[in-house]
Amino acid sequence: AQKVTQAQTEISVVEKEDVTLDCVYETRDTTYYLFWYKQPPSGELVFLIRRNSFDEQNEISGRYSWNFQKSTSSFNFTITASQVVDSAVYFCALSERNRDDKIIFGKGTRLHILP
Amino acid sequence: DTAVSQTPKYLVTQMGNDKSIKCEQNLGHDTMYWYKQDSKKFLKIMFSYNNKELIINETVPNRFSPKSPDKAHLNLHINSLELGDSAVYFCASSRLPSGANVLTFGAGSRLTVL
Numbered sequence: 001a002q003k004v005t006q007a008q009t010e011i012s013v014v015e016k017e018d019v020t021l022d023c024v025y026e027t028r029d030t031t032y033y034l035f036w037y038k039q040p041p042s043g044e045l046v047f048l049i050r051r052n053s054f055d056e057q058n059e060i061s062g063r064y065s066w067n068f069q070k071s072t073s074s075f076n077f078t079i080t081a082s083q084v085v086d087s088a089v090y091f092c093a094l095s096e097r098n099r100d101d102k103i104i105f106g107k108g109t110r111l112h113i114l115p
Numbered sequence: 116d117t118a119v120s121q122t123p124k125y126l127v128t129q130m131g132n133d134k135s136i137k138c139e140q141n142l143g144h145d146t147m148y149w150y151k152q153d154s155k156k157f158l159k160i161m162f163s164y165n166n167k168e169l170i171i172n173e174t175v176p177n178r179f180s181p182k183s184p185d186k187a188h189l190n191l192h193i194n195s196l197e198l199g200d201s202a203v204y205f206c207a208s209s210r211l212p213s214g215a216n217v218l219t220f221g222a223g224s225r226l227t228v229l
Contacts (some may be wrong), residue, residue: 033215039156040162045220089156089222094215102171103214105158 004094004106012112013082021077021109023092029053030096034075039108040088048090050073051075081110082112085112118142121206121221123159128196129229135192136224144219146170146212147189149181150205152218152223164189165212193226199226 005024013019025034035050049059051068057065063080079086092106117228128134137209139149148171151159163171164183178194193200203223 035217037218042201044222045158045207045218047217047219050215050217091158097214102160102163103162103218107154108158110156 003096004092006090006092006106006109008077008109009107010110010112015084016081018078018080019082019109019111019113021079021090021092023077023106025075025092026096027073027094027096029096033095034096035093035095036066036075036104037068037091037093037105038088039091040085042077043086048077073094073108082113084113084115087111105114119206119208119221121204121224123224125225127227127229130196130198132173132196133134133190133194134194134196134226135190135195136204136206136226138221139188139189140206140208141187142208142219144208145186146151146209146216147183148209148218148222149189149191150207152203152205153201154202157207159183161201162189162191163212168183170212194228198226198228201226 013030038046056068065078067076070075071099089108089110092107093103117138146165148163150160161175162181167183168188180192183189203225205218205223206221
């Protein structure tokens with residue numbers, strides 16, 4: 001069973017628009033961790049955020065914000081006033097405390113910000 | 116200084132050959148990983164070592180053999196390369212083996228098997 005679902009394979013928006021990347025996860029553990037990573041065209045993978053299952057507080061970092069909702073098993077990522085430099089593949093990931101602690105990545109969402 | 120460095124960045128080789136990819140981290144982390152990213156960008160863990168000890172070994176053909184001479188190095192050797200091995204291989208490290216830890220990735224090594 002797929003543990004992390006990023007249903008949006010590819011999204012294109014015009015610069016300055018807001019965009020939300022969806023992430024739905026599946027776990028039976030009560031303790032787990034959720035992550036977002038960014039992979040720009042240059043190819044490296046960059047950590048953006050980590051959330052543990054006991055902290056449902058939403059997070060804002062500049063133009064980036066994350067909405068964690070356990071009720072819907074979602075950890076969505078919103079970019080406000082998007083910029084061309086935001087163009088990248090974004091990965092949501094899950095680590096379950098009782099499952100060998102492996103980090104399982106979603107299939108990624110490719111985001112195109114059009115000038 | 117690059118935190119996690121992989122060499123080579125690009126590798127083009129013929130089917131049947133044996134090749135190695137090296138990885139070094141200078142972060143003082145205890146845990147290192149190899150991930151494979153296929154042409155569809157799907158990232159999958161292959162191996163994980165904690166302080167030179169193998170802790171995660173996914174269902175990977177035994178043509179792939181990781182070696183960790185010390186906790187700062189994790190190399191990946193691949194025997195009898197096949198077309199399906201073409202991918203980008205990422206090395207990563209984390210402070211501890213727990214999945215709660217943030218991964219720091221290398222820049223990736225793109226392997227092309229002809």
